[in-house]
Amino acid sequence: MGLVRSEIFTDQQNKISLLAKAFAHPARVAILQHIFNTDTCICGDLVDEIGLAQSTISQHLKELKTIGLIKGNIEGTSVCYCIDKEQWTEMKSIINQFLNQDITNTNCC
């Protein structure tokens, strides 16, 4: 069907999967890494840096904005994107809580 049945999962499960989607595409990973790597905030050079069309990059930026991990400041004619530090930290904590589940219990294989 292509339609996720979110109702049958817990809020936490839906939240984790939503956050994971942010970096479940290499372009979004690249965008986030580039924002991290440039000490000054990012503008429109993502299109040159990554080899995708401007509209495609813009769409990925929109998704990251919707999820809440980045925010954009309009600076004249260009837009400056940066990490939303609070949200990033919260995301990290949620994901880490999931990743750090105790592995020692599973002992059959």
Add this chain to the structure above:
Amino acid sequence: MGLVRSEIFTDQQNKISLLAKAFAHPARVAILQHIFNTDTCICGDLVDEIGLAQSTISQHLKELKTIGLIKGNIEGTSVCYCIDKEQWTEMKSIINQFLNQDITNTNCC
């Protein structure tokens, strides 16, 4: 197009996004949590636990197996799934390296 242009990204970026896909769906999050929570390995009760059809669960299990995070042991007529500890640890390290990028540099917004 619906076709990810993997060639234009680094191996690391592709790897991160691939791993993230493992928990970019609430059903797979639920499956992994359930394997973690039951001290004994998982069998076919995932279908009862999560409200999805048997074939759907089986498909998600296959994806998790393909990504490498779980492995299944045939035990008579049922199958026992568990976390692949080595792979899980490696995944954690790769994801954490990405999540723990220094946030202090981004200082425009």
Add this chain to the structure above:
DNA sequence: ATACTTAATCGTAATATTGCAATAAACAAA
């Protein structure tokens, strides 16, 4: 052998995602 249980696979339908060209919007510069 037959019947039952369990999980994988196949086929199909529907929705989601990715990508790009073209256009629009918003601002800057001349």
Add this chain to the structure above:
DNA sequence: TTTGTTTATTGCAATATTACGATTAAGTAT
């Protein structure tokens, strides 16, 4: 105003994902 620059949006087209019923495969039990 006109021109250029930059980003967002719209409108496709193509591929991917999700989900389920039906079937198959493999083992158990009778």
